[in-house]
Amino acid sequence: MATTKNSKNTYDSIIIGSGLSGLILAKQLSDLGQKTLVLEKREIPGGHLRSTSTKGFQFHTSLLYIPDFKEYTEPLEMLEFMMDQKILGPSKELPPKTYNSGELKDFIGFSDLKFHSINEAQWYTQSKVREILIPPEDWVEWLLHEPAFEIQALHEVTRYNFDDGNLDSVTVNGTKTFYATNFFHAAPVSPLHTLIPDIALKGREKAKVSKAQGWTSVCLHFLHSGLQTENENVHLLMGSKTDFEPCIGTFYPAIQKDSKTLQESFWFSLINDEHTEDMEHIGALIRNMKKQIKRAYPEAIENIDIEKIVVTPQSQGSYDLELKNPCQLSQISNLWLASPLLLEQRSVGASVQAADKALKAWKACQPEIYANIPSSTCPA
Numbered sequence: 146m147a148t149t150k151n152s153k154n155t156y157d158s159i160i161i162g163s164g165l166s167g168l169i170l171a172k173q174l175s176d177l178g179q180k181t182l183v184l185e186k187r188e189i190p191g192g193h194l195r196s197t198s199t200k201g202f203q204f205h206t207s208l209l210y211i212p213d214f215k216e217y218t219e220p221l222e223m224l225e226f227m228m229d230q231k232i233l234g235p236s237k238e239l240p241p242k243t244y245n246s247g248e249l250k251d252f253i254g255f256s257d258l259k260f261h262s263i264n265e266a267q268w269y270t271q272s273k274v275r276e277i278l279i280p281p282e283d284w285v286e287w288l289l290h291e292p293a294f295e296i297q298a299l300h301e302v303t304r305y306n307f308d309d310g311n312l313d314s315v316t317v318n319g320t321k322t323f324y325a326t327n328f329f330h331a332a333p334v335s336p337l338h339t340l341i342p343d344i345a346l347k348g349r350e351k352a353k354v355s356k357a358q359g360w361t362s363v364c365l366h367f368l369h370s371g372l373q374t375e376n377e378n379v380h381l382l383m384g385s386k387t388d389f390e391p392c393i394g395t396f397y398p399a400i401q402k403d404s405k406t407l408q409e410s411f412w413f414s415l416i417n418d419e420h421t422e423d424m425e426h427i428g429a430l431i432r433n434m435k436k437q438i439k440r441a442y443p444e445a446i447e448n449i450d451i452e453k454i455v456v457t458p459q460s461q462g463s464y465d466l467e468l469k470n471p472c473q474l475s476q477i478s479n480l481w482l483a484s485p486l487l488l489e490q491r492s493v494g495a496s497v498q499a500a501d502k503a504l505k506a507w508k509a510c511q512p513e514i515y516a517n518i519p520s521s522t523c524p525a
């Protein structure tokens with residue numbers, strides 16, 4: 146049942162999703178004086194970049210891989226500007242590695258192997274990368290430090306509601322209602338076809354949204370006892386068949402804890418979103434990932450202190466909704482799409498860019514808001 150509209154549940158802007166793009170938008174909108182609410186379905190905000198903890202150990206959730214190309218690094222410079230801190234260090238040569246014919250080698254290509262996720266895997270094949278001075282987990286902490294916006298975890302948006310043809314509220318967990326003037330969808334796009342009623346999303350646009358399937362990532366986090374390798378390169382492990390998508394991963398520098406040497410490694414492979422619920426397929430993929438890692442690093446699989454598996458639907462991919470207006474569905478004038486999956490890149494930079502594009506598109510539609518705001522608080 147809808148909650149009655151009152152000053153407590155009514156906002157200027159509501160952001161759906163608290164990943165990097167959602168939190169950047171929240172910070173920028175609240176800095177512009179917007180009363181802003183972020184709704185997040187998980188227990189803690191931060192989305193994919195929030196580090197995951199098991200048995201007291203904090204695991205990384207990214208490969209910390211930033212290719213040294215302008216299109217990846219420029220959006221992160223925007224984040225550096227916001228944070229007033231350097232997050233990117235110097236460029237370094239770190240060619241990706243693969244295991245082939247009994248040895249670890251520099252990766253030179255997929256030869257004639259035709260993986261379905263080759264466009265995603267291709268992103269991890271660059272040799273020239275940037276050092277990361279501040280890990281992504283800390284960017285999230287910075288964005289969440291003393292926020293001027295409100296954030297509600299365990300609040301899953303289950304419906305966009307329309308009154309007289311206008312989007313005016315969202316339903317959360319099927320029960321509560323929150324009202325706003327503007328809505329920013331910083332979550333995967335394809336569920337929109339079930340969240341938005343048919344009166345507002347129909348025809349070709351609905352078909353495009355519902356077909357916007359991406360990739361589910363199946364991630365393995367390991368804490369190994371002892372030093373396994375000093376290689377910090379990205380690895381693309383795949384054997385000679387294409388039964389499963391490549392296993393992509395890295396080792397982080399070893400650490401000392403309780404006078405023991407420990408080393409963390411992180412691996413992921415992709416499955417089509419259609420198979421997200423297929424436990425048999427996921428189990429077979431995990432066995433194959435471990436097999437690939439064992440071929441390259443036989444001892445690493447024997448020396449595991451802690452292991453964690455994380456499956457995240459719609460975490461990668463790229464699709465073009467052929468939107469007529471930037472970041473907007475044609476029949477909903479106050480909903481702004483801020484998902485990196487609508488952009489070409491597969492990176493944290495794309496999340497920054499997605500937030501920036503949505504903010505710019507929104508600003509272009511409300512020139513009156515900027516009349517009295519000094520330009521230093523009004524990003525170009």
Ligand SMILES: Cc1cc2nc3c(=O)[nH]c(=O)nc-3n(C[C@H](O)[C@H](O)[C@H](O)COP(=O)(O)OP(=O)(O)OC[C@H]3O[C@@H](n4cnc5c(N)ncnc54)[C@H](O)[C@@H]3O)c2cc1C
Binds near residue numbers: 185207300
């Ligand atoms: C395995 C893996 C490794 C990666 N490694 C790298 C790397 O090394 N370098 C790099 O540049 N990039 C990397 N990336 C990409 C990068 O991490 C992502 O692009 C970025 O984190 C996505 O941030 P986001 O805010 O756009 O989305 P997300 O982090 O996915 O955030 C979306 C949020 O929305 C929430 N949500 C979804 N639906 C709802 C709903 N209905 N109601 C409320 N909340 C909702 C989700 O719970 C989530 O918190 C990697 C990605 C993966 C999957």
